Amino acid sequence: MAIKILSVDDSRTIRLIVGKAFRPYDVTLLEAANGEEGLAVAAREKPELIFLDVTMPVMDGVTMLTKLKEDPALKAIPVIMLTAESGRENVLQIARLGVRDYLVKPFKEEQIVEKAGRCVTLEKRPVATPA
Amino acid sequence: MPASPDINQFKEIALRYGIAPTPESVVRLTQLIARQHCCVDEIVRVIEQEPGLSARLLRVANPRASDESEYTVGTVDEALMRNGIGCALLLAMGTPLSLALIKTFQTMLSLKLESVDVHQLDALEGEHMRCSIGFSGKVAGHVYLRMSSKVARAIAAGILGLDAAELGNEEVRDAAGELLNIMTGNFKSNLCDAGLDCKLRPPKVGTTDDVSTPVEPGGGLERLAFRTGDLQIFVEVTANPWSD
Numbered sequence: 001m002a003i004k005i006l007s008v009d010d011s012r013t014i015r016l017i018v019g020k021a022f023r024p025y026d027v028t029l030l031e032a033a034n035g036e037e038g039l040a041v042a043a044r045e046k047p048e049l050i051f052l053d054v055t056m057p058v059m060d061g062v063t064m065l066t067k068l069k070e071d072p073a074l075k076a077i078p079v080i081m082l083t084a085e086s087g088r089e090n091v092l093q094i095a096r097l098g099v100r101d102y103l104v105k106p107f108k109e110e111q112i113v114e115k116a117g118r119c120v121t122l123e124k125r126p127v128a129t130p131a
Numbered sequence: 132m133p134a135s136p137d138i139n140q141f142k143e144i145a146l147r148y149g150i151a152p153t154p155e156s157v158v159r160l161t162q163l164i165a166r167q168h169c170c171v172d173e174i175v176r177v178i179e180q181e182p183g184l185s186a187r188l189l190r191v192a193n194p195r196a197s198d199e200s201e202y203t204v205g206t207v208d209e210a211l212m213r214n215g216i217g218c219a220l221l222l223a224m225g226t227p228l229s230l231a232l233i234k235t236f237q238t239m240l241s242l243k244l245e246s247v248d249v250h251q252l253d254a255l256e257g258e259h260m261r262c263s264i265g266f267s268g269k270v271a272g273h274v275y276l277r278m279s280s281k282v283a284r285a286i287a288a289g290i291l292g293l294d295a296a297e298l299g300n301e302e303v304r305d306a307a308g309e310l311l312n313i314m315t316g317n318f319k320s321n322l323c324d325a326g327l328d329c330k331l332r333p334p335k336v337g338t339t340d341d342v343s344t345p346v347e348p349g350g351g352l353e354r355l356a357f358r359t360g361d362l363q364i365f366v367e368v369t370a371n372p373w374s375d
Contacts, residue, residue, distance in 0.1 A: 011309040012302070016291055017239075055316070057333060084231075084316020086150045087323040088141045095144045102148035105313045106235040 003120050004047040006030040008038035008064065009082065010056040014105075018051055018082075021109035025122045035059030039067055042074050048120045051112070052099075054083040054090065062090075065097050078119040082107070152324075156181050157223050161325030164220040171208075174216055178207050187222050188214070190248070214351075221353035221368055224318060228274070228368060229355055231317040235310060240289040242359045249356040252363045255279065255342055260304075262311040262336045268329030270322055272347045272370030276311045280338065282362050283307045308336040314366070347371045 003026065007018040010033050019029045030045055032038035036059040042050065050068075054061040061083065069075045078100040086104045094102070101115045116122060145152055160177050163170075178184050185207050192210035193202040204210050211219060229246050236244040260283040262276040278286070280303075287306035288295035311334055319331050346352045350371030357364045 011305060011312065013287070013290060013306045013309040020292060055312070055331060084313045085320050086145075086317070087320035088137070088152075089323060089328075090320070091144055091148075091150060092137060092141055095140075102144075102150060104150055105316065106231075106238040108238055 002026045002028045003049070003122065004028050004030055004045055005116065005120075006032065006038065006041055006045070006047040006050045007082075008032045008035065008041075008050060008056070008061065009053040010034055011053070014053065014082070017109060018112060021112045022116070022122075024125060025113070026125045027122070035061060035064030035067075038064050039074075042068065042077065043071075046074075047077060049116055050077055050079045051082045051103075051116075052079050054081065054085045054094075062093060062097070065094065065099065069097055080115050080119070082112070154227065154321075156184070157227055157321055158325045160184075160223045161220060161322065161327060164216050164223075171211060171216065174219060175207050175211060178211075178219060184219075184222055184226065187225070188219060191218060191222065217351045217371070218353075221351050221370060224321065224370070225353045225355055225368060227321050228314055228318050228366060229357075231314045232310075232357060232364070232366065235313050236359065240286065242289070242362075244357045244359045244364070247356050247358055249354045249365070252356050252358060252365070255363075255365065258338050258340045259342075260307055260336070261339045261341075262307050262334055264311055264315045264334045265332040266315070266319060266322075266329045266370075267332070268327070270327040270329050270370055272350055272368065273345075274311065274315050274318060275344060275365075275367040275369075276307065276314070277342075277365040277367070278307070278363065282364065285362060286310065304336045308334045311336075318368075344369065 005027050007015045009015050015031045022029055030041050030047055032041045034056045052061045065079060080101040080103060081094055081099050082103050084105040100119050103111060103115055156177060163174050188207060188210045192204040192213045196202050204213055233244045236242045255277055259277055259279050263273055265273045284295045284303050287298055287303040290306050315331055319329060322329055344352060344367045347369040350369055352369045355366040
């Protein structure tokens with residue numbers, strides 16, 4: 001069964017790149033454009049992994065991460081921060097909340113897959129057989 | 132003086148996650164300048180230890196000179212007297228901003244972007260894409276990213292791995308905005324690490340034929356230019372390090 005990965009980023013460009021990176025793998029990519037949407041999708045779909053941006057409108061990534069960790073049903077989902085912000089205070093605050101990994105933008109698609117592979121088992125997408 | 136537990140903890144986390152810390156010279160210089168009534172001699176010493184920064188400061192202090200032999204301002208000390216210490220902050224912050232843009236091109240587009248003197252490029256004329264992000268807090272200002280619409284489309288196509296003709300205008304704008312986001316995220320991290328806490332406002336992306344840049348009250352303006360092949364990109368930073 002396909003693994004569900006949620007990409008929470010206000011940039012459609014980043015969500016497209018994340019989607020492209022996992023195209024060869026048996027992954028269903030879920031998307032959200034801010035923390036509020038991200039929490040709703042996470043609660044509904046229970047993804048196996050979340051990629052999370054920090055600066056977003058409506059609800060930022062730190063607030064979403066805080067709420068995620070307060071929710072017994074969601075707190076075990078591994079989160080990888082995917083952000084351009086690597087300032088000391090930000091990183092310390094996020095690390096204290098509990099994240100599996102941190103990937104600073106800009107990044108290569110291979111890095112996303114490599115970091116994800118440390119959290120979940122990625123399998124190649126089955127090749128479609130002609131009818 | 133021993134490092135604080137937070138700094139040690141950050142170093143450990145940064146190592147674990149592969150996060151590059153802010154260059155020490157940028158932190159030191161920013162901290163000195165942020166004091167406003169700081170010792171100029173100390174600033175001169177820090178700048179003189181950075182050959183690239185010294186060269187750029189002298190270049191800015193000699194705007195009419197075509198090369199070093201024509202410089203009338205020949206030392207860092209004189210250059211600071213002429214341009215003010217806020218100029219040194221902009222130049223110092225311009226370095227990580229440039230590095231972030233160059234790294235983004237290298238990483239996401241496999242293109243080697245070259246930093247060049249702004250006068251070496253053809254000036255933007257007519258309608259072009261302008262992206263801007265404002266920041267406010269202990270330091271206030273804006274970062275602008277400008278490029279022709281054709282260049283913006285080519286960059287979006289490269290980042291997304293798609294044909295330029297397949298892209299809609301919204302995808303081009305979003306990619307340009309994200310490029311600026313990546314650069315300014317790095318920029319903001321450097322400012323915060325140096326004690327100039329600030330917050331970024333959401334980016335604005337659009338087209339304009341206005342090439343003028345409003346300078347932050349009490350601040351200065353730094354112009355940066357880049358090229359790779361026939362792609363030309365312009366970045367402007369205006370900041371007031373004593374806004375609060």
